[in-house]
Amino acid sequence: MFVERIKTEGLAQLSYLIGDGSEAAVIDPRRDCEIYARKARERGCRITHIFETHRNEDLISGAPILAAMTGAAVHHGPHAAGEVAYADIVGEGDSFSFGNLRLKVLETPGHTDDSLSFAIYDDNYGDEAVGVFSGDALFVGDVGRTDFYPERAEEVAGKLFDSLQKIIALGDQANLYPAHGAGSVCGDKMADRDFSTLGYERRNNPMLQIDQREKFVQAKLDEHHNQPPYFRVMERLNLEGASPVSPSMVPPALDVPEFEAVADKAVLVDVRGIAAFLGAHIPGSLALPVDMIAAFAGWYLQEDDALVLIADGVTQAEAAARNLARIGYDDIHGYLNTAMPGWAAAGKAFLSVPVIDAGEVRERVSEQPEGWTLLDVRDRGEVSDGIVAGAETIYVGKLQEKLDGLAKDRHYTVMCASGARATIAASVLLRAGFANVGVFLGSMGAWCAAGGEVVKPS
Template identity: 45%
Template sequence: MLIERFVSEGLAHNSYIVADGGEAAVIDPRRDVDVYLDLARENGLRIRYVLETHRNEDYVIGSSALAKLTGATVLHSSRLAFDYGTPVHEGDRFGVGSLELRVLETPGHTDESLSFVLGETKARGDAFMVFTGDTLFVGEVGRIDLYGESERPRLAAALYESLFGKLLPLGDGVILAPAHGGGSVCGGHISARQHSTLGYERRHNPRLVEPGREAFVRALLAQELVRPPYFRRMEELNEHGDPAVFARAPSLVPLRTGEFEERLRAGAIAIDARMPQAFAGGHVPGSYNVGLEGLPVYLPWVISHDTPLVLVLPEQASVEQVARMLLRIGFDRVEGYLRGGFTSWQEEGREIAHVGTLSTAELRRWVESQADVAIVDVRQPGEWEKGLVPGARPIFVGELERRIDELPGDRPVVTMCSSGNRGGIAASILARHGFHHVFNYLGGFGAWKASGLQTVKLERAQAQPTAEAPFEDRDADWPPA
């Protein structure tokens, strides 16, 4: 018997392989499917099934590719008209050697959400593990906002029934195997803890200890999450089947500075994946600063998938890992990366742009003196509830480009988040749009609060709801006049 989990960095996505007796099933595979093929080859396994817990929305699923490469049967819910695979229903069972996977229909996160209960055939239905997709996480449950505001009450009620009527009755000792871990956009406060059981979640998961259905639904309806616009593209690819097959992630091309500059002139956009401090000290003009760790989550907020990209990477970055990150979220037009990193650009005397940085002490002086400066807090709505720096205007970083006209162009603008990374994204957006006096507050709200400085409560009138707007021409105003 073999059970292995694969974690996709940045996305906090979990996929699994279950094998016994020379047969294997893969659950919720990622797009770069070589990890499953390699494991199968090393262990003499035939991948017989690919199981999808739902139409995932935060990454391109690798089911179609695995089916084409191995002949495996893709199994998913009958409640959505997928263009590929075989629909399954409540109670269907599938054998993998001496193991058995049983289908549970567990709607709530989405209507077609499934869970797969794993047990030994000889155990006559007793389970020892359950693959819950985005229905139940460690310390959290699935988000219920993917169908729009009007559907949230219905989905919250359905999720309650799935959790308390189907999953928890499987038994306290059953091991939980969710599709995402801490840091994922698919839940509000998923724990960073890697392992759990249904019993532990029943006793300690904040969502599951709510006293009754009404309280559970009320708590979920109060949750505020942002819905990235790229979810639509992922859902479309995952519903109709990804036409591309990547047995391995494609290699990224190293570009000399001249080649890099040629790509920029031809319309490519530069993504600088260094830390915000390094970006502030000097960067290729017009670059977006999306740090390596936030690349899978925040890049799709600022760049559409059909945009050609060139990359500036940190010195120690794994080029292969970056290629995998971008492949998993559907960025297939990456034209290369700057060979030698930003140092090579600098040493050849190319034009360099800068943004400013602020320490807590410096921002404190500006706030206390009521300096003529605009402060924009680019955290998510749920984070604003913890407080704001006095005078800060809340605009989520994913909405900033759409709402750029709300900020003054004739005075300094300070960007801030919880630590400085999203503030770096925001600062780069403002710089691209011609703001000349931009400062990223390093340390962010976390440092401000740790210093014991005054915070103010969010006024509801300040917080405009985030809108899932389609991508416009992001470069219509670049370069700025």
């Protein structure tokens, strides 16, 4: 009997291969799903069932693709706001066996109406659950967000409270297997570890300390989560079923003339690290470092955009293409094989972004030079804890839609918590024709370390 966790970095998504003997099942597979078939073969197992805890908003499900690869049946919960074209519907009390491992279905709505959890039992020992796959209902250190049905906000928050009671009732001994870990957009207070038990969560998870339904509902209503536009695309594709992707996903390598031939018809996406982008980048390119694609590509890219990547090599280009495919961006025409040194060596124009430190920001805040704005692009929760005096605040994901409200003749220094999101935001401003843009490198972390004053936003 085994439970193997497969973690998708960037998305912080957790999926699972479980089984006993020659039969296995997969829970919440990602789109590039060859990994599950390979791991099953290594264990001498055949995948016979695929289970989805809910219709995902932040990634494309690999369930229909894996089903076509293996012949396994796909099982999904009821009330999915549409027909899940590739799945059979299962509900409360349904049970499936794989050798001595038994999986029992629990309906646990709240995060979404179709949310399921799956309790697992070892029929060779006792009647207690040995674990539970909780989907996005219960995380390590947090619980699921409940903001996908704003017109029913109180109702769905109450449903999540009830679902959590059902999960916790499985017993302190049960291991917890959530669908996401720290860094996921599906929660913002998860512990930075992927393992726990229901007993530990019952005693230590802050949201589980709220034992009154009304107080829990109010706590959920007081939360703020961002919803990138691509969530709607994911919801649609996870009803229809997405197409397979190539196992390698290596984009074509482009030399400088080939790159220039396609650049005018595509969005240029620079997937290098922030220091590389700040030092030298191609004019008009969007900064989206590989490890930030999952969180921010969906704010700036359209479903049908043609993309060309700027990467530091084939490994980085492939990782970027894989991360983009997991959230539905497939039309990648290639990557600049020479990166910036080759681009510059060909005599092509490039730009850099000025960076300043905490001392320079302190001087500017004190002197308030004419035409200068400190632009803080952190999210609302971070901003509510305090800002640098005088800073203007716009969340990085919403910057593009707020550009018309910013004067192009001003000098903007962009900041976030460290400088990473600020670099993305700076690239958005530069692409939109803002000429005088810089980045506060280190941002709020550097400001606080240098003893800078933090004030509450007005």
